[in-house]
Every structure is written in C-alpha cells, then in structure tokens.
Amino acid sequence: MKIAAISSGGGHWIELQRIAPAFEDHDVFYISTHKNLGDTVQGRKFYTIPDASRWNKLKLLLVAFEVMKLMIFNRPDIVISTGAAPGVFGILAGKMLGAKTIWLDSIANVEHISLSGKLALHIADRVYTQWPSLADKNIIYAGNVL
Structure with missing residues (x-):
C-alpha cells in the first residue's frame, strides 16, 4: 500500500507526524512546505512544495x-x-487518481472545522475532527492526536 502524507508546516506537520506510526509498515512518501522537515522522516521519500495560503x-x-x-x-x-x-x-x-482519501482537521479548530476542512468535506472519503462537539454525520470524531 502506497501512502501520500501531506501537510503544510508547523502544527499541521506535527499532527501528521503523530499519526505516522499508523502507516510505518507501508510505502509512505511525504509532502510539505519546508525543506528541513524532511529530516524528521529520514528513510522516506520527502518532497518540498511552495508554501501558499488563500x-x-x-x-x-x-x-x-x-x-x-x-x-x-x-x-x-x-x-x-x-x-x-x-x-x-x-x-x-x-481522488482524481482513484486513491482513498482521509482528512484530519487540526486540533486548533475548536469551534468549527477549518476552511480547508470544509473544502475537504466535499472531496475526501473520510473527514475526522479532534473535537467531539464538531462531529456530525459527515465528520468523524475518534479522539485527538496531541
């Protein structure tokens, strides 16, 4: 199973690293916005992309x-x-390439799902929140990663 793990830097990357043990027995490649983050996933493919926001x-x-x-x-x-x-x-x-897709919204989004999470809701196969109060029929709460 080949897994793409992607996030921007900062807290998003920290949360991605917290769930990384769940897929360590698979072929994983990482994509992020800061070249130095590749040092945290030694032995795995790591790609740097530009950082951007809305x-x-x-x-x-x-x-x-x-x-x-x-x-x-x-x-x-x-x-x-x-x-x-x-x-x-x-x-x-x-999704366009036929992969299964999972979005885990940041724990920082306490009162409502993030803008990116709202977009992911329309695309991803599964969307998770880290706050029980944000769960609904489309957003799954299964605990938090921090």
Whole structure:
C-alpha cells in the first residue's frame, strides 16, 4: 500500500507526524512546505512544495500544480492530510487518481472545522475532527492526536 502524507508546516506537520506510526509498515512518501522537515522522516521519500495560503491565489495555483505532479508521479493508494491548502490539493489530486482519501482537521479548530476542512468535506472519503462537539454525520470524531 502506497501512502501520500501531506501537510503544510508547523502544527499541521506535527499532527501528521503523530499519526505516522499508523502507516510505518507501508510505502509512505511525504509532502510539505519546508525543506528541513524532511529530516524528521529520514528513510522516506520527502518532497518540498511552495508554501501558499488563500491570500496568495497565484502561488496556490503553483502549489496545486506541484502536488498534482507528485501524485501522478508516485500514484498513491491512500492520501492522508492534516491540512492546510497543500492537503486539500493532495486530497483532490488523490481522488482524481482513484486513491482513498482521509482528512484530519487540526486540533486548533475548536469551534468549527477549518476552511480547508470544509473544502475537504466535499472531496475526501473520510473527514475526522479532534473535537467531539464538531462531529456530525459527515465528520468523524475518534479522539485527538496531541
């Protein structure tokens, strides 16, 4: 089973690393926005993409292109993301290529699901929250990772 694990840096990356033991026996490759994060996944393929947010629409297009290119090149069976924008593009690209997709919304989103999570709700096979109060028929609560 080939797994693409994708997130932006910071807290999203920390949460992705907290769930990484769940797929350590699989062929995993990582995608993130900071080159130095590759040091935390030694022995695994790691790809760096540009960092972008909704405030820089042109750069978001570049991120989308880079993520799609990596997904086509690697052909994952499963795509998992903890956010933010790069994760949405990873989920979308994975879905287009026939992969199963999982979104884990950040624990920082206490009162409502993130904007990226709202987008992922329309694409991902499974969407998880880390807060029981945010669970509903489309969003699964199964605990938190921190």
